[in-house]
Amino acid sequence: MSLSDGEGLALALEEARAGRAEGGIPIGAALIADGKILAVGRNRRVQLGSSIRHGETDCLENAGRLPATVYRQATIVTTLSPCDMCTGAILLYGIPRVVIGENRTFLGGEDLLRARGVEVVVLDDPSCTAMMTDFIADEPALWNEDIGE
Numbered sequence: 001m002s003l004s005d006g007e008g009l010a011l012a013l014e015e016a017r018a019g020r021a022e023g024g025i026p027i028g029a030a031l032i033a034d035g036k037i038l039a040v041g042r043n044r045r046v047q048l049g050s051s052i053r054h055g056e057t058d059c060l061e062n063a064g065r066l067p068a069t070v071y072r073q074a075t076i077v078t079t080l081s082p083c084d085m086c087t088g089a090i091l092l093y094g095i096p097r098v099v100i101g102e103n104r105t106f107l108g109g110e111d112l113l114r115a116r117g118v119e120v121v122v123l124d125d126p127s128c129t130a131m132m133t134d135f136i137a138d139e140p141a142l143w144n145e146d147i148g149e
Contacts, residue, residue, distance in 0.1 A: 005099045008032050008077035009123060012101065015042035015055065016079045016131060022047050025139075025146050026079070026131050027055035031063050031095075033074040039063035045146060054146075055079065056086035060093070071095050079128045081108035083147060091116055101128030105136060106147065 003011075008030050015028025019042035027043040041059030044050060053061070056078050071093040079101040082090060087109030090098060097119045103110065110120050136143045 003032055003035055003037065005075075005077065005121060005123065008075065008099060009079070009101050009125060009128075011037065011040050012055070012077045012079045013125075013127060013131075015040050015059075016128075019043050019047070019055075020131070020135065025142065026135050029055040029059035029076060029078040031059050031074055031076050033070055038066070038070070038074065043146070046142070052085065054083060054086050056082055057089055060089060068094065075099060077101075079125075080132060081106055081110055081122075082113075083108045087112055090118065097121070099123065101125045102132065104129050105132040 011030040012028040016026040019028060020026035024046040025043040030040045031038040039059050039062040041055055041062045043055045044053040044058050056076060074095050075097040076090060076095050077099040081100050081103035090113065098113060099121045101123055102125055103122055113120050
């Protein structure tokens with residue numbers, strides 16, 4: 001069975017909601033290759049006391065060490081436009097496609113990804129936007145800490 005972008009986003013959203021329920025930041029991600037889920041992850045900076053466990057980096061960590069050929073055929077799905085750190089990880093591993101739930105509440109490194117040949121798909125999903133809008137309103141200090149403000 002091959003996963004659609006919407007199905008990948010549903011997995012990432014489930015992770016984001018789980019992260020929020022744990023007291024963290026509601027951003028989730030899924031790594032998919034050959035239509036199969038390789039890993040999911042969520043922002044766990046708060047839960048782990050980590051400086052780098054964003055949704056995308058947590059997902060990559062959960063995937064474990066993979067051959068470069070796997071990354072080069074993968075898609076990473078994320079609920080929110082990737083920050084500079086996560087953009088760098090996507091470029092480092094040569095992931096050719098990024099599906100983004102929304103980029104209204106935060107616009108990350110999409111232009112850099114495109115400039116480096118990565119296909120960027122923005123779904124503009126209302127549930128992703130609502131989740132982040134609510135979180136930013138409820139936890140502005142935590143949000144600013146997460147994006148380095």
